[in-house]
Amino acid sequence: xxxxxxYLVAILGSVLFLSxxxxxxxxxxxxxxxxxxxxxxxxxxxxxxxxxxxxxSGGYSGNVAVYGLPSGRMFKEIxxxxxxxxxxxxxxxxTKPMLETSFGFIPADDSHHPDISQTNGELxxxxxxxxxxxxxxxxRIDLKTFETAEIIEVPNSAGNHSSSYITENSEYVVAGxxxxxxxxxxxxxIKDYKGNFKGALSFISVEPETGSMDIKFQLIMPGFNYDxxxxxxxxxxxxxxxxxxxxxxxxxxLEVNASQNDKDFIAAVNWKKIEEYVENGGGTMxxxxxxxxxxxxxxxxxxSTMKKEVLTVDPTKVPGAIFFxxxxxxxxxxxxxxxxxxxxxxxxxxxxxxVFSFDKMIAAIDGKKFDGEAYGLPILKFEDVLAGQVKSxxxxxxxxxxxxxxxxxxxxxxxxxxxxxxxxTWEVIDRKPTxxxxxxxxxxxxxxxxxxxxxxxxxxxxTKDRYLxxxxxxxHSAQLYDISGDKMELIYDxxxxxxxxxxxxxxxxxxxPKSQKIYKLAENEHPFATKNVxxxxxxxxxxxxxxxMAMIRSHFTPDNIEGIKVGDxxxxxxxxxxxxxxxxxxxxxxxxxxxGLLIMPGQTKTSVWEPKQEGVWPFYCTDFCSALxxxxxxxxxxxxxxxxxxxxxxxxx
Amino acid sequence: xxxxxxxxxxxxxxxxxxxxxxxxxxxxxxxxYPDPLGMNIHITGIQGVSEFDLQNxxxxxxxxxxxxxxxxxxxxxxxxxxxxxxxxxxxxxxxxILGYLGKIDYRYFLGWFLLMSILGxxxxxxxxxxxxxxxxxxxxxxxxxxxxxxxxxxTYKPPLFGYKKLLNFDVSxxxxxxxxxxxVGMALTVVAFLxxxxxxxxxxxxxxxxxATS
Ligand SMILES: [Cu+2]
Numbered sequence: 043x044x045x046x047x048x049y050l051v052a053i054l055g056s057v058l059f060l061s062x063x064x065x066x067x068x069x070x071x072x073x074x075x076x077x078x079x080x081x082x083x084x085x086x087x088x089x090x091x092x093x094x095x096x097x098x099s100g101g102y103s104g105n106v107a108v109y110g111l112p113s114g115r116m117f118k119e120i121x122x123x124x125x126x127x128x129x130x131x132x133x134x135x136x137t138k139p140m141l142e143t144s145f146g147f148i149p150a151d152d153s154h155h156p157d158i159s160q161t162n163g164e165l166x167x168x169x170x171x172x173x174x175x176x177x178x179x180x181x182r183i184d185l186k187t188f189e190t191a192e193i194i195e196v197p198n199s200a201g202n203h204s205s206s207y208i209t210e211n212s213e214y215v216v217a218g219x220x221x222x223x224x225x226x227x228x229x230x231x232i233k234d235y236k237g238n239f240k241g242a243l244s245f246i247s248v249e250p251e252t253g254s255m256d257i258k259f260q261l262i263m264p265g266f267n268y269d270x271x272x273x274x275x276x277x278x279x280x281x282x283x284x285x286x287x288x289x290x291x292x293x294x295x296l297e298v299n300a301s302q303n304d305k306d307f308i309a310a311v312n313w314k315k316i317e318e319y320v321e322n323g324g325g326t327m328x329x330x331x332x333x334x335x336x337x338x339x340x341x342x343x344x345x346s347t348m349k350k351e352v353l354t355v356d357p358t359k360v361p362g363a364i365f366f367x368x369x370x371x372x373x374x375x376x377x378x379x380x381x382x383x384x385x386x387x388x389x390x391x392x393x394x395x396x397v398f399s400f401d402k403m404i405a406a407i408d409g410k411k412f413d414g415e416a417y418g419l420p421i422l423k424f425e426d427v428l429a430g431q432v433k434s435x436x437x438x439x440x441x442x443x444x445x446x447x448x449x450x451x452x453x454x455x456x457x458x459x460x461x462x463x464x465x466x467t468w469e470v471i472d473r474k475p476t477x478x479x480x481x482x483x484x485x486x487x488x489x490x491x492x493x494x495x496x497x498x499x500x501x502x503x504x505t506k507d508r509y510l511x512x513x514x515x516x517x518h519s520a521q522l523y524d525i526s527g528d529k530m531e532l533i534y535d536x537x538x539x540x541x542x543x544x545x546x547x548x549x550x551x552x553x554x555p556k557s558q559k560i561y562k563l564a565e566n567e568h569p570f571a572t573k574n575v576x577x578x579x580x581x582x583x584x585x586x587x588x589x590x591m592a593m594i595r596s597h598f599t600p601d602n603i604e605g606i607k608v609g610d611x612x613x614x615x616x617x618x619x620x621x622x623x624x625x626x627x628x629x630x631x632x633x634x635x636x637x638g639l640l641i642m643p644g645q646t647k648t649s650v651w652e653p654k655q656e657g658v659w660p661f662y663c664t665d666f667c668s669a670l671x672x673x674x675x676x677x678x679x680x681x682x683x684x685x686x687x688x689x690x691x692x693x694x695x
Numbered sequence: 696x697x698x699x700x701x702x703x704x705x706x707x708x709x710x711x712x713x714x715x716x717x718x719x720x721x722x723x724x725x726x727x728y729p730d731p732l733g734m735n736i737h738i739t740g741i742q743g744v745s746e747f748d749l750q751n752x753x754x755x756x757x758x759x760x761x762x763x764x765x766x767x768x769x770x771x772x773x774x775x776x777x778x779x780x781x782x783x784x785x786x787x788x789x790x791x792i793l794g795y796l797g798k799i800d801y802r803y804f805l806g807w808f809l810l811m812s813i814l815g816x817x818x819x820x821x822x823x824x825x826x827x828x829x830x831x832x833x834x835x836x837x838x839x840x841x842x843x844x845x846x847x848x849x850t851y852k853p854p855l856f857g858y859k860k861l862l863n864f865d866v867s868x869x870x871x872x873x874x875x876x877x878x879v880g881m882a883l884t885v886v887a888f889l890x891x892x893x894x895x896x897x898x899x900x901x902x903x904x905x906x907a908t909s
Contacts, residue, residue, distance in 0.1 A: 560747070595754060621747035622754070623730075669758070670838065 080533040083524055086113040091554070094486045094547045096499060097156045097170055098520070101541025104151040106172055106183065111486070111497055111547060112522055114536030122181045122190045123151030123174040125637070131190075133637035135613070135648035136568075137337070139346035143177050143195050144331040152176045154543040155206055155270075158185075159253070163210035163275050163491030167552040169253045171206040171215045178202035180217050180246055182253055186558045187339065194255045195332035197352055198225045198242040198262075204271040208248070210279050210491065214313065215255065217244040218284055222265035222291075225354075226328070235293035239265035242354075243284065245313060254336070259320045259353045261311065261364070264417040265291050267300070268309070270375050270441075275491050276382030278400045280314035283385050285373040289416070300372070301391060305424065307366040307416070308376055308387050310403060315363040316355055325355045340567040342645050358418040365407060366421045369396050375441035375482075379450065379465055380491050384429055388439035388452060395439050395452060397468065399429035430468040434461050440481060441544075443488035445495025445525055453480040453500060460500055460523065462530060474530045476521055479503040485525070486547035494549060498523040498530065501542045508535055518542055559623040561644030568646035570615035575599050580691050587612045587689070593627045593641070594619040595668040597693065598661070601676030605689030608653055608682060614661075617646040627674070628664025638664050653680040696801065699891030700794035702883050703804050707787020709880025710780055713738050716872035719822070720744070721853050723752065724865045735871060736822075738776040740767030759851060760837025762829060772821060783811055787884065794891065801891025808884045815877075823855045 086092055092110030095117070100107055104124030108117045125132030125141070132141050132149050141149050151174035159169040169191075170183040178196035183189065196202055196217045204218030222239035224230055230238065243261040248254070266286040274281035289306045292299030319325070330352040337344040357364045371389030373396070378385050385398040406426040413423040438456030445451070449471065452461050458479055462472040480502050486494040500523065505516040517537035524531040563573055572578050572590040578599040581588045587610050592599045598616075606612060618627050620643040630638040631651045639647045653659070663674035681687045717735035722744070724731035732752050733744030741764055743749040753763045767773045787807050793799045830852030841849040841862065851861055854868045870878070 620754075622751045 080524075080531065084112040084114065084522065084534040086110065086115070091550060093550060094494070094497070095550055095553055096484070096486070096545050096547035097158070098501070098538055098542040098545040099153045099156050099172060100539055101154070101543055102150075102152050103540030104149075104153050104174065105540065106153065106156055106170065107539045107542070108188065109520075109536075109538070110550075111499070112534065114520070114522060114534055116539070118188060119539065120183055120188055120190065122172060122183065123148075123153055123177075123179060123193070125149040127637045129640035130637045130647060130649065133649070134639055135650065136341075136343040136646075139344040140190060140193055140335045140337060142333050142335060142346040143179065144197070144333060144348070145177060148177050150176075151179065153181075153540075154203060156544060156546045157206055157208050157215070157489060158546045158548055159212040159248070160208060160210050160490055161212070163279070165487050165490050165492070165548045165552065166212075167548050167556065169212075169248075170546065171208060173202045173205035173217060175202050175205075175220070178217060178219070180206050180215055180255065182215075182248075182255060184253070184339075185553055186556055188557075189337065191253065191337050191339075192255055193333075193335045194246060194257065195334070196242075196244050196246075196257070197330040197332040198223070198227075198240075198260060198354070199244060201267075204243070204268045204284050207271050207273055207282075207489065209273045209282070209313075210275045212248045212250070214245045214258070215248055216271055216273075216282060217246060218268040218271050219243070220267050220269060222267065225262060226330075232293050235265060236291040237265070239291070239293075241266055241268050243268060243271075243282075243309075243311065245316075255334075257332075257349075257352055259316060259325055259355050261316065261357050262354050263309065263357060263364075264419070266307070269373070272376050272378045272385075272489070274378055274382050274385075274400065275380070278378060278382040278385075280312060281400075282311045282313050283376045283378065284309040284311065285369065285376040285387060287372045287374075305368040305370050306372055307421070308369045308373060308385065308398070309419075310365045310367060310385075312363045316357075316360055319360045319363070320353065320355065324359065325353045327351050328354050338567075339561065340565060342561070342566065342568045342571075342647065362407070364419050365403070366416055366419060367398055367403065367427050368413070368421060368424045369398075370394070375439075377442040377444075377450075379444050380446055380493055382491075384465060386442045386450065386452075388442060390438055390440060390455065392439065393434060393437055395432035395434060395442070395463075397429045397431065397465075398427045402429065403427045430466075432461075432463050432468045432470065434463070434470055436461050436473070441483060443483050443485040443498065444493050445485055445498075446487070446493035447495055449495075449525075451483055451485065451498055451525070451530075453483045455479055455481065455503075458502075460498065460530065462525075472529045474523065474532055476500045476502050477508055477519065477535070478506055482542075482544040484545040484547060486549065489546065494547075496524070496526050498525045499545060499547070501538065501545065503541070505537070509537060520545075560621050561642055563617070563619060563621060563644040566617065566644055566646060568615075568617070570613075570648060571646040572599075572615070572617045575619070578691070578693075580605075580689050582689055585610050589614045589691075591616045592619050593617070593629070593663065593674075595625070595627075596663070596670035596674040598663075598674065598676045600691035600693045602679075602692045602695075603676070604679040604681075604691070605687050606653060606678055606680050607685060608656060608680060610653060612651045612653065612678070613648055614651060615646060615648045616641055618643050620644070625667060626665050627667055629661065630664050631661040631678070632659045640665060653678070656680050656682055696797065696891050696894055697795055699801055699804065699887045699894065700791045702890060703794060703807075703887035704788050704791035706880045706883030706887060707784050707791065707807070709876050709883065710784050710787070712876030712880075713780055713873040714777070716876065717742070718871060718873045718877075719868065720871040721866065721868045723861075725863045731865075734764065737873070738773070738780060740773050741765065756851075758837070758839045759841075760834030760839075761851060762832070762834075770825070772825075776818070779814060783807075783814070786810075791887075794887075801888050801895065804884050804888040804891060808881060808888065811881055811884070815881075819855070826852050826855060 094111040096109045106120045121131040156172045178199040182192040184191040199219040201220030203220035222241040225240045241263040247258040267288040269285040271284040288300035369387040371392035373387040374390040387396045412420040436454035436457040442452045505519040522534040618641040719736040722733040831850035
């Protein structure tokens with residue numbers, strides 16, 4: 043079981059790891075009394091509820107999965123950037139616009155960093171934001187309905203990775219580019235990257251009442267790779283911090299060429315200053331092409347609009363807004379502690395953690411103590427801003443979270459462990475192995491002023507022997523640590539879906555009371571809704587046929603349809619008349635090429651069916667809804683294209 | 696007698712609570728309804744305890760062939776009951792005022808109570824008839840037909856008062872706030888009678904005593 047990490051360590055020739063962690067024994071804690079104690083800690087009895095909701099990004103699934111903590115039970119998968127046959131998201135006519143982009147319909151992405159909206163630096167549980175990494179997008183999920191409510195595309199960006207972190211009053215959600223690209227995009231030699239490619243850091247405003255997103259401005263930065271980011275909070279509220287790599291601006295074989303500089307940068311961005319600049323008319327509006335997709339709970343439909351311009355800001359035009367802090371060895375994560383005093387930069391090729399002091403940073407800026415500049419932006423002196431270094435003894439530090447009691451927890455990818463250390467003294471308190479190759483860790487509320495420091499979840503990239511083998515690929519593994527004591531205790535592990543990069547969690551007590559149980563039929567404003575059964579009908583429009591259908595336990599109205607012809611395009615607009623919690627009905631039609639539907643109480647959804655063959659074809663409800671669920675079915679008669687059979691429909695005749 | 700009259704007036708006014716609060720409450724719980732469905736029976740009509748309870752009760756009942764829960768204008772009771780209650784309140788207040796002015800004696804208060812009790816019993820009898828009809832007059836095409844052990848078709852009459860198991864449902868039927876206010880009001884009219892009786896009674900016994908010693 044230890045072979046894998048030992049193997050990695052051997053390759054890297056690291057003595058640090060061997061001396062620091064040689065006595066680790068991951069299975070020691072699964073013996074005897076301790077193990078049963080741990081079982082009690084994660085056991086949530088039948089009918090009882092979990093204490094936390096954890097939202098884990100699905101990576102290449104493009105989605106978000108919702109887990110309970112401490113049980114590790116998966117409650118739900120929320121489709122975001124990908125089609126979801128389970129309920130027809132991205133397939134139904136109403137939700138297809140959610141996946142529109144300037145590149146066309148893109149039903150896949152790589153979702154990375156969820157973040158929950160905040161008020162005064164504390165989780166308020168209104169929305170969850172998440173980035174689509176590949177085709178740059180930011181999504182907002184409404185936490186009343188657990189549905190994707192809005193997706194905005196990010197122009198001039200590529201590899202939307204340093205996203206989607208939010209400021210402490212949800213003023214902005216940021217979308218920083220990992221890849222620098224030509225701005226605007228154009229045909230040019232790749233070897234001319236240096237000095238010509240740029241990195242866009244987009245600040246997307248969030249309307250306080252509705253959550254509606256809009257790109258307020260884009261900072262057009264030097265052509266580095268902007269890896270991760272975190273907002274300041276407390277006294278550092280108003281600042282945003284971005285890690286960079288490839289300050290060498292290499293364009294080939296980056297694993298070597300982007301690792302030449304001993305130090306890359308953390309870019310400290312005073313967004314309040316830039317906001318002020320923009321509000322005074324600063325910045326340049328440039329042509330752009332990006333979509334803004336909004337879903338409405340009233341019409342149960344999404345609309346996609348194309349935006350044509352974006353405001354860009356040249357950072358050198360806003361003096362005093364942006365500074366570079368040199369950070370050793372290709373920093374990956376950048377994390378700000380709950381009080382906002384410290385900024386932790388984790389050099390992924392280093393063994394030590396670098397912690398900067400916000401106060402020292404401000405003092406250095408005020409004293410204009412600069413160590414040169416990069417593309418006109420001042421570089422601060424490393425020693426001037428350094429608060430301390432954590433001599434961790436681990437290898438490959440990635441991400442840090444905080445427990446709200448003055449402790450920090452950093453994940454180490456190469457040495458596969460979580461290291462607990464004390465903020466201020468920088469001493470290591472504890473370390474525990476992970477299985478294996480941990481990426482992010484997460485403490486509920488960890489990205490806020492008020493972490494709920496009871497559990498830590500590590501999100502591991504490799505699973506190996508943790509579960510029963512199920513073919514060459516295993517789902518990734520999350521591990522749950524009890525962090526309520528001095529020493530961390532690994533109490534549970536469970537598989538996650540896709541590749542969970544990061545997660546955000548919130549006490550169930552904040553979310554559960556707000557959860558919406560049904561959509562009110564009376565408030566359904568879908569243009570094709572059938573709100574009264576007596577309005578069920580079929581309308582012919584050229585070769586388009588619109589079926590206005592209602593469903594309730596356990597029948598469709600109508601359930602017999604005649605007069606459809608080969609070559610027609612049949613739109614089934616189906617309204618669920620239930621007004622009872624958790625009673626959706628499904629709809630599938632033989633030969634339906636897109637997807638089935640799952641329609642919530644009070645909701646209307648549309649699926650298209652194009653009959654190619656004459657005959658009498660059944661449709662049925664796919665969601666077991668009552669004792670007579672099997673009887674919930676109907677037929678469509680399809681006649682030859684030239685037949686003159688009139689359109690007719692019936693129920694109970 | 697003045698105190699008794701005031702108690703009488705207050706008692707009669709308590710009946711007005713029936714216009715603000717439900718008279719009766721019927722709750723239906725089952726494993727798949729952890730939040731039970733419920734109906735509140737007001738003198739002016741039936742309302743769901745939660746917004747969509749009536750629709751959901753009707754949805755369940757259609758399997759066993761029960762009629763849908765009547766709307767206010769589908770039952771004469773919901774037109775007559777409010778008038779009867781208003782009439783009894785006015786009568787009670789009038790009796791109280793007359794008693795206060797010394798025009799009538801306390802025995803009228805008991806008369807009001809007896810009249811109200813008869814009306815109440817009639818109301819309950821009517822309510823029970825309706826429940827019986829509602830629970831046993833089933834659609835012959837109902838999709839679920841349950842036969843009792845004795846071979847008779849099962850009825851789904853909720854209890855008039857108390858608890859009953861109906862298939863998988865736990866059904867409870869109890870007086871609600873409006874009824875409790877009515878009971879309190881009726882009890883007060885009895886108190887008014889007793890207070891009135893006592894004040895006049897002690898007065899007369901005092902006189903008797905005087906007579907005996909003179
Ligand atoms: Cu169904």
